[in-house]
Amino acid sequence: MNPADLQLSLAPFQGITTPLFREVFTRHFKGVDKLYTAFFTGGHIRQKNADHPDLAHTHQNGVPVAPQILSKDAEEILLFGRQCRDKGFEEINWNMGCPYPRVANKGRGSGLLPHPDKVEQILESVFPALPVKLSIKCRLGYFSPDEILSLLPVLNRFPLSEIIVHARIGKQLYEGPVNLSAFASALPLSKLPVAYNGDIFSKEDLTKLQQQFPTVNHWMIGRGLLYDPFLAARLKNIPIPENSQFVLYYYVTELYRAYREKTEDRIAALHIMKEFWSYFSNSFANPDQVFNQIKTCVTFSDYEGKISEIFEKSF
Ligand SMILES: Cc1cc2nc3c(=O)[nH]c(=O)nc-3n(C[C@H](O)[C@H](O)[C@H](O)COP(=O)(O)O)c2cc1C
Structure with a gap:
């Protein structure tokens, strides 16, 4: 086909x-x-x-x-x-x-x-x-x-x-x-x-x-x-951008910002992102480790720190 x-x-x-x-x-x-x-x-x-x-x-x-x-x-x-x-x-x-x-x-x-x-x-x-x-x-x-x-x-x-x-x-x-x-x-x-x-x-x-x-x-x-x-x-054999890790980073960051805006900065935004990461962590070589890092975050700044760490390792 x-x-x-x-x-x-x-x-x-x-x-x-x-x-x-x-x-x-x-x-x-x-x-x-x-x-x-x-x-x-x-x-x-x-x-x-x-x-x-x-x-x-x-x-x-x-x-x-x-x-x-x-x-x-x-x-x-x-x-x-x-x-x-x-x-x-x-x-x-x-x-x-x-x-x-x-x-x-x-x-x-x-x-x-x-x-x-x-x-x-x-x-x-x-x-x-x-x-x-x-x-x-x-x-x-x-x-x-x-x-x-x-x-x-x-x-x-x-x-x-x-x-x-x-x-x-x-x-x-x-x-x-x-x-x-x-x-x-x-x-x-x-x-x-x-x-x-x-x-x-x-x-x-x-x-x-x-x-x-x-x-x-x-x-x-x-x-x-x-x-x-x-x-x-x-x-579909559509070319994947060379900077694919950056695209993934922007995707995750935009999602997070949008949920924070939508929830008016309520902690619910973090819960939604954790649910998202329960799937998305599988795009990394060490999914369990990545998801554990996210799962244990309790504040937005924790989360933001972990995201930088996770992506810095993958860039
Ligand atoms: C948390 C969760 C929520 C789901 N919500 C819906 C839904 O609202 N409507 C629906 O038709 N299927 C829903 N599904 C089923 C998925 O659409 C899909 O049929 C299922 O994950 C199998 O496809 P996959 O193997 O490609 O993931 C849900 C599945 C999960 C795990």
Whole structure:
């Protein structure tokens, strides 16, 4: 495949891939074709979403954003779709992948996957009134990777724009290996475009997946991009700047400054940065050591000192 045809998206991470993060990320790094908001729930939707900062931009640095909803209520999905249409979005994404028991036990997120009948009822009410495109992000199942085999014939009946499959089951949470053979069994059953998500960390990972699944051309990447923000450029053969360590330094510094401004210098900014570093420390040769340095900071000046130390060693 021509690298230019490759579609890459940044997976949503609640609390990490905030609008502010996406803004700073796409300013510094090339190669990502699409962004997703973390999920909105019914509570958010019924309150004034119009002012929600996560719906403030249909594009960030030219990259389109798809807002995501976690719901099992057709009315809520329609309401969200209308709110998003009014703000200029073209697509919303329905989260059927969230694995957490408090979500799944209430039949939301991946808890919907064992119930194709419920999914069908919801989609019948949502289409054709929905004024925007609808894509789905799901897993192979909640209890078993076979669940998707019963779900796909139902999804095929609706004009969904895409099904993004995270190749795990809900019960796995984020643990254990991705199940490529189950993904391979499901893929031919879909008449809709299917995107792949799960454990893409390097060019070798993507190349293997492309060889195994040549019909897939959209690859959603989460941790891989949080660990190595140049990954999308690497995958597309876009040249990496020679001063890449400086770019990383500016990226981290801008993120920190922006969170301090947003939180009006509250210590919450430090907590957010620690969460960010729990992923980003993996871009260093000694991730545990780097993360420990950050984790133990209690003040902004501690943090700033550690950042200088960490980057001085890497320049
Ligand atoms: C802390 C955390 C928050 C997440 N938040 C969301 C979310 O809001 N919506 C969603 O669809 N997936 C969410 N995910 C799942 C990721 O988008 C992605 O599917 C998962 O990390 C697997 O992709 P990866 O192996 O490329 O990281 C979250 C994952 C983690 C670890």
